[in-house]
Amino acid sequence: MKYSAMRQFLRNIKDLFRNFWKSMIRHGRPTTDRARTQTVVQNFFLHIHPARVNRHALKWCTTIGLGIMTTVLFLILVVTGILLMLYYKPSVLTAYDSMKDIHFVVPTGRVMRNVHRWGAHGMVALVILHMARVFYTSAYKSPREFNWVMGIVLLVVTFALSFTGYLLPWDQLAFWAITIGSSIAGSPQDLTDALGITQYFNPGGFIKEALLGAHFVGEEALIRFYTLHVIILPIVLSAVLGVHFWRIRKDGGLARPASAEPPDPPVPGEDPGPEDTPTESFDLMAIIHDRTPATNQEIENTVPSWPRVFHLEVILTMAVLLVLIVLSLWIDAPLAERANPDVPENPAKAPWYFLGCQELVSYSAFGGGVVIPGIVVLGLLLIPYLEREEEDVGIWFSGRRGWWIAAVSVIFAVLVNIGMLVFTVKYGWIREWFPDLVQKYPRILQIVIMFANPGMVYVVACALWSIGLILWTNSTRMASIGLFTCFLVFFLILTYFATVHRGPNWDFFWSHADWPVVEH
Numbered sequence: 001m002k003y004s005a006m007r008q009f010l011r012n013i014k015d016l017f018r019n020f021w022k023s024m025i026r027h028g029r030p031t032t033d034r035a036r037t038q039t040v041v042q043n044f045f046l047h048i049h050p051a052r053v054n055r056h057a058l059k060w061c062t063t064i065g066l067g068i069m070t071t072v073l074f075l076i077l078v079v080t081g082i083l084l085m086l087y088y089k090p091s092v093l094t095a096y097d098s099m100k101d102i103h104f105v106v107p108t109g110r111v112m113r114n115v116h117r118w119g120a121h122g123m124v125a126l127v128i129l130h131m132a133r134v135f136y137t138s139a140y141k142s143p144r145e146f147n148w149v150m151g152i153v154l155l156v157v158t159f160a161l162s163f164t165g166y167l168l169p170w171d172q173l174a175f176w177a178i179t180i181g182s183s184i185a186g187s188p189q190d191l192t193d194a195l196g197i198t199q200y201f202n203p204g205g206f207i208k209e210a211l212l213g214a215h216f217v218g219e220e221a222l223i224r225f226y227t228l229h230v231i232i233l234p235i236v237l238s239a240v241l242g243v244h245f246w247r248i249r250k251d252g253g254l255a256r257p258a259s260a261e262p263p264d265p266p267v268p269g270e271d272p273g274p275e276d277t278p279t280e281s282f283d284l285m286a287i288i289h290d291r292t293p294a295t296n297q298e299i300e301n302t303v304p305s306w307p308r309v310f311h312l313e314v315i316l317t318m319a320v321l322l323v324l325i326v327l328s329l330w331i332d333a334p335l336a337e338r339a340n341p342d343v344p345e346n347p348a349k350a351p352w353y354f355l356g357c358q359e360l361v362s363y364s365a366f367g368g369g370v371v372i373p374g375i376v377v378l379g380l381l382l383i384p385y386l387e388r389e390e391e392d393v394g395i396w397f398s399g400r401r402g403w404w405i406a407a408v409s410v411i412f413a414v415l416v417n418i419g420m421l422v423f424t425v426k427y428g429w430i431r432e433w434f435p436d437l438v439q440k441y442p443r444i445l446q447i448v449i450m451f452a453n454p455g456m457v458y459v460v461a462c463a464l465w466s467i468g469l470i471l472w473t474n475s476t477r478m479a480s481i482g483l484f485t486c487f488l489v490f491f492l493i494l495t496y497f498a499t500v501h502r503g504p505n506w507d508f509f510w511s512h513a514d515w516p517v518v519e520h
């Protein structure tokens with residue numbers, strides 16, 4: 001039937017919302033597999049997901065949702081960080097007062113700051129747990145090696161974000177923790193000093209100055225940390241995260257055991273079966289050439305991403321938000337007195353995830369702050385290239401033998417680590433044993449302690465343990481499970497020890513209640 005222009009116009013008004021909706025969402029209700037696929041691939045926000053996922057990816061024990069929760073935390077940190085930027089003033093004169101304003105004056109400022117602070121702690125914890133999950137399910141193996149490397153970059157950038165954010169409140173805690181942190185960054189100078197070559201080659205001094213913009217923590221350092229924290233590092237993290245997600249797709253989805261793989265498609269040229277032998281052939285962008293278009297068909301072991309993956313993501317987002325908001329209403333982020341460069345904080349403790357490193361630094365800044373973290377990061381990067389057994393991908397601990405090796409490694413690591421700590425607390429280390437030599441040959445002793453300190457002893461013990469495991473089990477996978485487990489135990493025990501048992505002057509105390517009252 002023909003409509004006059006006026007009738008057509010009235011009809012357009014009536015259908016305005018329906019037509020607007022149709023122009024935006026160009027598929028019907030997602031009740032068929034085809035519409036579910038369109039829901040994902042035609043939506044800007046959803047099309048990062050594949051149209052279908054393997055059923056194995058949806059089991060909670062496959063990922064425990066750790067990667068998604070880390071992503072959610074990063075997004076929450078970006079949003080709350082931008083809100084905090086509206087009030088925070090990055091200058092030595094104004095930073096502390098603006099933090100107080102955010103906390104006590106700005107409506108909802110306290111909760112925003114708390115969510116940002118607890119979210120940052122949560123992101124560090126989750127990224128470590130996510131790495132452990134990827135490791136223990138062998139999800140770093142071919143073809144996912146490079147994504148593991150991208151993951152390590154994300155880990156380092158996450159730590160850097162946290163380190164740079166720590167200075168911004170400009171309180172005593174921040175100032176002195178960053179003062180220590182920056183001298184660790186400059187600690188290669190200890191080595192060049194001991195070798196007597198600093199005037200020709202001084203990488204430590206260069207790194208420290210590049211970080212602080214001066215020889216001390218002040219205005220230049222604050223503005224550098226601020227720029228790194230709010231612009232450079234978030235951009236780097238977002239870009240690497242984009243590659244990380246893209247690689248998950250290109251590597252064929254999440255790692256899964258062979259039993260979860262769909263059966264191989266029929267080989268072209270072979271008889272696919274008695275019925276419907278296709279006569280046509282199909283191409284996809286000159287990449288795939290086959291005899292079936294395979295559209296709108298159940299592919300074995302897979303389900304459409306819509307709606308299950310999205311339900312999971314919404315549930316995890318809600319759970320993360322709920323925990324963060326409850327925590328933020330309940331516990332306030334700390335804010336000590338205004339930074340005072342004349343009154344050192346004693347002890348000046350770094351945030352919990354750097355405390356293990358700080359414990360090692362108490363023996364040698366260069367050894368504990370540069371050499372051992374360097375060995376750990378390099379070791380993590382090399383895992384997928386040195387451990388290349390192809391079996392048991394997607395299986396936690398590669399089966400019963402791996403569980404057992406992990407359990408024995410925990411016992412070994414706890415014994416060695418606690419043994420070392422008890423020994424050093426009771427008997428000290430080389431400096432306490434040979435005070436005369438320290439006086440006579442300070443440079444030589446300094447170099448010795450850089451490479452022969454309790455942390456190094458532990459690293460060597462773990463390396464020997466994993467070599468022993470290779471010989472014993474005849475498996476590089478079992479050896480890597482042993483080594484990685486030792487590394488996790490090492491991190492946990494040192495973190496616990498430095499949090500609970502270290503007090504003023506980094507001395508040993510059974511608890512905080514035993515600390516002496518330090519007069520400023």
Ligand code: HEM
Binds near residue numbers: 066151
């Ligand atoms: C900002 C930090 C990170 C974020 C936001 C992130 C996010 C994700 C997400 C959402 C996934 C999908 C599966 C899942 O939810 O677990 C994933 C997978 C993966 N991630 Fe990460 N990740 C981060 C850091 C890391 C780190 C530190 C590593 C390891 C060193 C890593 C290695 C991998 C690998 C290899 C996969 C594929 C796993 C598989 O196929 O099962 N990621 N990541």
